[in-house]
Amino acid sequence: MAKAVETQNLEMAKSARRVPQEEWYLPGHRTCQGCGPALTYKLVSKATGGDSIFLGPTGCMYVANTSYLCSPWAYPWMHTQITNAGAVASGIEAAYQVLIRKGKYKGKLPNIVCMAGDGGSIDIGLQAMSGMMYRGHDALFIMYDNESYANTGIQTSPATPYGANTTFTPPGKAIPEGKVLFPKDACQLVIGGHPAVHYVATASLAYPVDLINKVRKALNYKGPTFVHIHSPCPKGWLFDAKKTVEVAKLAIETGMWVNYEWENGEYTYQHTPKEYKPVAGYMKGQQRFAHLTDAHIAKMQAFIDAKLKAPGIPVALPVQGPRES
Amino acid sequence: MAKEMFLAGCSSAAYGAMLSRVEVISSYPIRPYTGIMMELSKLVANGELDAEFVHGEGEHAQVSIAYGASAAGARAYTGSSGVGVTYAMECYSPAAGGRLPCQMAIADRALDPPGDFGSEHTDVMSARDQGWIMGWAADPQEVLDNTIMYFKIGEDARVLLPQFCCQDGYFVSHIPGKVSIPDQKAVDEYLPPFNNPHPLDPTKPVSHGPQIFPDQGPAIDLQRAQAFIDTPKVIEEAVADFNKQFGRNYDPFLEEYMTDDAEFVFFLQGGHARTARFAVNHLREKGVKAGMVRLRFMRPFPTEAVAESLSKFKAVGTIETSTSYGGAMKGGNLIHEVRSALYDVPNPPPVTSFMAGLGGEVVSLEEFYSMAKVLTQAAKDGKVDQYVYWVNFDKV
Ligand SMILES: Cc1ncc(C[n+]2csc(CCOP(=O)(O)OP(=O)(O)O)c2C)c(N)n1
Ligand code: SF4
Ligand SMILES: [Mg+2]
Numbered sequence: 001m002a003k004a005v006e007t008q009n010l011e012m013a014k015s016a017r018r019v020p021q022e023e024w025y026l027p028g029h030r031t032c033q034g035c036g037p038a039l040t041y042k043l044v045s046k047a048t049g050g051d052s053i054f055l056g057p058t059g060c061m062y063v064a065n066t067s068y069l070c071s072p073w074a075y076p077w078m079h080t081q082i083t084n085a086g087a088v089a090s091g092i093e094a095a096y097q098v099l100i101r102k103g104k105y106k107g108k109l110p111n112i113v114c115m116a117g118d119g120g121s122i123d124i125g126l127q128a129m130s131g132m133m134y135r136g137h138d139a140l141f142i143m144y145d146n147e148s149y150a151n152t153g154i155q156t157s158p159a160t161p162y163g164a165n166t167t168f169t170p171p172g173k174a175i176p177e178g179k180v181l182f183p184k185d186a187c188q189l190v191i192g193g194h195p196a197v198h199y200v201a202t203a204s205l206a207y208p209v210d211l212i213n214k215v216r217k218a219l220n221y222k223g224p225t226f227v228h229i230h231s232p233c234p235k236g237w238l239f240d241a242k243k244t245v246e247v248a249k250l251a252i253e254t255g256m257w258v259n260y261e262w263e264n265g266e267y268t269y270q271h272t273p274k275e276y277k278p279v280a281g282y283m284k285g286q287q288r289f290a291h292l293t294d295a296h297i298a299k300m301q302a303f304i305d306a307k308l309k310a311p312g313i314p315v316a317l318p319v320q321g322p323r324e325s
Numbered sequence: 326m327a328k329e330m331f332l333a334g335c336s337s338a339a340y341g342a343m344l345s346r347v348e349v350i351s352s353y354p355i356r357p358y359t360g361i362m363m364e365l366s367k368l369v370a371n372g373e374l375d376a377e378f379v380h381g382e383g384e385h386a387q388v389s390i391a392y393g394a395s396a397a398g399a400r401a402y403t404g405s406s407g408v409g410v411t412y413a414m415e416c417y418s419p420a421a422g423g424r425l426p427c428q429m430a431i432a433d434r435a436l437d438p439p440g441d442f443g444s445e446h447t448d449v450m451s452a453r454d455q456g457w458i459m460g461w462a463a464d465p466q467e468v469l470d471n472t473i474m475y476f477k478i479g480e481d482a483r484v485l486l487p488q489f490c491c492q493d494g495y496f497v498s499h500i501p502g503k504v505s506i507p508d509q510k511a512v513d514e515y516l517p518p519f520n521n522p523h524p525l526d527p528t529k530p531v532s533h534g535p536q537i538f539p540d541q542g543p544a545i546d547l548q549r550a551q552a553f554i555d556t557p558k559v560i561e562e563a564v565a566d567f568n569k570q571f572g573r574n575y576d577p578f579l580e581e582y583m584t585d586d587a588e589f590v591f592f593l594q595g596g597h598a599r600t601a602r603f604a605v606n607h608l609r610e611k612g613v614k615a616g617m618v619r620l621r622f623m624r625p626f627p628t629e630a631v632a633e634s635l636s637k638f639k640a641v642g643t644i645e646t647s648t649s650y651g652g653a654m655k656g657g658n659l660i661h662e663v664r665s666a667l668y669d670v671p672n673p674p675p676v677t678s679f680m681a682g683l684g685g686e687v688v689s690l691e692e693f694y695s696m697a698k699v700l701t702q703a704a705k706d707g708k709v710d711q712y713v714y715w716v717n718f719d720k721v
Contacts, residue, residue, distance in 0.1 A: 002375075051527045053397075068541055071532040076525040078396060078423075079534030080389070081415055087386035091349060091393025091401065092525060094377035098348045099399055102375065104518075110527045128389065131382035 002101045006108045007138065008051065010216040016209055019046055024074040029065040034241030036231035036248065037061050037144045039205045041115060044142060044229075047215035050075050052111035055089055057125060058082035059117035060151040060233075061144060083124050085114040086132035086141060093137040111219045112139035118159035119149045122186045130189070133224045136196030140218050141226050143186055146233035154236040158184035161256075162303065163296050164288045166236075171291040178291065182303055187312060190226040191262055197224050200262040202312070204230040206248035210259065210270055217261075230257045238287030247285060254282040255304045258311035267312055279304050327511075327571070332504045334497040335360030337465035338404070338430045338490070340504075341472025343374045344512040347402040347428075348519075349394035351379045351387040355409040356442055357494035358432035362404065384409040388416035388429065392487070395425035396533060398524035400476065403427065406494055407434030410448040414455075420487045421456030422549065423533055426479035426519070428472070429457075431491040432498035433595075433646075435684045443685010444494035446595065446647035450658055452489070453624055456549055458556065459489040460622040461595035463580070465502045468492045470573060473507075473516055477563045480519050483555045493646075494685065496596035507571050515570045553625045560622065578627035579634055580619040583609065587616025589674075589700035592635070592663060593644035594620040597681075597688045601644075604693030615697055620659075631666040636673060639704035642696055643678040644688065645713075656680050656713030677709040681716040692716050 013019045024045040031038040041061055045054075054077045056062040062079055065072055080088040093112050099105040114132075116125055121143035129141055148166055149155040155168040156179050164179045165171055171178040187200050199221045203211040211229065218225035232248050234241040251257035254277045259270040280297050283289040289297075306317045332340070338361045342350070350369070352362040368374040377394075381387035387403045394401035405413065410431060420427060435445040446461075453459060458479055462468040468490075475488040492498055523531050537545065557578075564577040580598065583605050584590060591601050598619045608615040618634055620627075635641050645657020654660045660678035667673040679696050682688040695716065703709045711719070 050530075053525045053527065063536055066532060066535040068535040068537040071535045073532050074530060076527060076530045077532045078393075078525055079419075079536075080393075081419060083415060084385060084389035087381065087389035088393035088396075090379060090386075091351070091390035091395075092397040094349045094379050094390065095394035095397035095399035095401070098375070098377045099397070102348075105398070105526075107528065127382055128386055131386050134382075135379065 003103050005097055005100045007222055008108060008111055008219055010047070010049070010219055012213045012216060013209055019209070019212060020049070024048070024050055026072040026074055028070050029072045030067070031060065031064040032235045032241065034234040034244045036205055036233055036244050037146050039244065040144045040211070040229050040231040043205065043208050043211050044113070044115065044215050047212040048111045048113060048219065051108065052113055053078070053092060055080050055085050055114045057085040057114070057116045057120035058151070059120050060146070061115055061117065063151050082120045084128045085116045085120055085125055086128035086130070089114050089139045089141070090132045090135060090137045093139050109138060114139065114141045116141065116143055117150070118143060118145045118147060119157045122184050122189060123158050126189070130194065133190055133194040133197050133226070136223050138222055139224055140215070141224065142215070143226070143228045144231045145228060146231050146236060148233065148236045150233050150236045159186065162300055163283070163292050165291060166288070176291070176293070177296050182317070186228050187226065187262065194224070197226065198264050199225045202228045202230070202257070202259050204248050204252060204257055204259055206245050206252065207259065207271055214261065236288070239285055243285070250282045250285065253277045254279045255308045256282050258308070260312045262312060269311065276308065327505045327507045329503060329505050331501050332465050333360070333499050333501045334462070334465045334468045334492045335432065335499065336364045337469040337504050338472055338492070339364035339368065340506055341469040342402045343368050344507065344509060345473050345476050345516055346400065347376055348399040349377045349379065349391065349401040351381045351390035351401070351403045353381045353384050353387050353405070353409065355406045355434070357434060357498045358404045358406040358430060360498065361430050361432070384413035385416055388413040388420060391427040391429070392416065392420035392423060392425045395427040395521065396423060396525050398519070398521040398526070400519040401427040402430070404430030404432070406432050407448045408437055411436065411451055414452060417452050417455035417457060419534065424485035426476070426485055426487055428475055428479065428488045428490055430472070431489050432494040433491065434494045439684065441684055442494070444496055444596070444646070445683050445685055449489050449491055450647040457487045457489050457624065458622070459491065459624040461491045461493070462497060463596055463598040463619060464497060466504045468497065469504055469506065470567065470571070470575070473512060474563050474567050477516050478556065478559050481559045482522065484552055484559050486552055486556070491595070493596035511570060515566060556625045557627060576621070578621055578630040580621065581634060582617040582619070584616040584618065584637070586614060587638055588614040588704045589640035589642065590616040590618045590635070590638050591644055591693070591696065592618050592620065592641055592659065593646070594623060594659070595646065597644060597646065600688055600690065601693060604690050604697070607690065608694070608697055613697055613701065626662050626666070628666045631663060632670050635663065635667060636670045638674050639707070640700045640709070641674050641676045642700045643676065644682070645678050645680050646682045648683065654678055654712040660712070675703045675707060675709040677703060677711060678713045679716050680713060
């Protein structure tokens, strides 16, 4: 007789104290001081625990972490190409389904987690991510968002904010803003086109318990889930390495980042400030925006104001594309 | 008891995969290999094969799904043709470097442009240096047999390499022939379940594919090279066991046809061997001592066997069904391998090459006769005048 596949049921953490002391992402890696994605990784690992398989597409969280003979992972971990995390995860999940069904693997279906950068999620990795979401594999896709192709030296990606100075969008006389486009909406890509998905969330490393619980909730769902995690990168955004958490908090206080859950079609919001601070304060703290004029900052504010009318839900934005003006 | 069916290469590959009890299958449509997946999807839908059938969103994903499944410990199977094979190119080295012995069925197809459906080997020959085992069948029976044998070879603990199990599009994939389908029990005896020695298993954590520093590179590459050095022995064993178990008569590396007293031979791989055998028969009737040697494995290339076989003849002509634009011999790929294998042989035969069958064109009997003319002259002169002849274009 074929065996039923038993899946995970992780408990919600009531407070930071109830989060396990154990680490599955161990010291010895080479990420920058104050690296946001590394902190995100640590929290995600605490959320999943050891009955997990992690996939690391090429990007900082592969290159700066996983050196041969001293990798920091206490769970099974596999490199994937930057292009194919969703597909490799699909193969692993399919394998576990059949191996458990045939009685060849005795345990529960492990947590299968892709830890992909913004490029590995919604640019070059989009096709494979979408394939995994569409087919309904029981796996979690996490987009740790450092808002650039960081590992290759901070180039613009579809997650890079308007106005950022990156090594492919340097501000100059002809293009004073640096980056001229506004970002892709990662969660909308997933929510909008994948009927098998029932849970999508955004999270921030500034709110660790919320982050951990969203990861656990996502894993407890059968089928594919997506969590988009804001993870400031001091090297790419050019701020003081000790301010990573501060920058992440300020993003929420200014509306640059909104924490929400989308569960079976319903949105709920977390950490919404009573009153949003002007985005200028957030941008002034990061050298990547240092070249911008007041007019550029006003354009960013208009973008945020429009988005905040319905965060997570697409609305017509009052900003022009580069070829529309 | 084995049963006999009339099958084309695609269905035959599907039956080979079913008898191998593949556990994860990843598909994407492209002609001509599609028939394999159409057949397998039926077998899964009917409950004849218990496997996960995953619809990849492209060939890049197909191969990624297959090697991911293999990393988790499942026997995985995929396939493609033509531009599909090249679209997945990024994923071949990770599968081989990860020592993940999934299998990819190839039914060759010409690349674009000019964009036709015919069989030309350039698609997967472009991937011959990515670290996969690779070879061609000449007929549907051999397709089925190779499918089972390749899993046995690739999954051997001394090997652990993925395999391109190739057949010519249409000439083999779509032309039915008699196929003896072995009994499941006999196949189970021959091919044990896949045992990945380092699976992604939370009870035994391992890291797959960490980054190295450049000074660690040579040793790791040497291990991959060593696997290929060790593979020929495993192939010999696997083929001998297969012959015994199923009453076949394969030589591990080369099929020789009418070579005992041959003066020259056509050297080729894949389905054109069937026409070549006819051509040799007709040439013999006219008193021309022609023969044929067919290569069964392109990777690992059987250097010693090729040197030993070909040094018996006075001239050799490789029939190139793939292109190596700007290559050393200015035509195809086979001649590079053959000339290298013969380099240290005392008084090696002259070797030339023929560009034929490109774009999936039939290599006709007339074309074989014109090649025979060139080779007869070469055997007489003890030399060749050209590295490459474009059949029907170059004067012979
Ligand atoms: C096919 C391919 N193209 C380009 C690269 C080069 N590359 C390596 S890391 C990287 C950046 C990845 O960016 P992201 O996914 O956002 O992760 P991050 O480095 O920012 O953490 C790129 C482009 C690659 N490894 N593979
Ligand atoms: S560049 Fe940014 S994401 Fe990469 S290791 Fe440094 S801080 Fe972390
Ligand atoms: Mg990034």
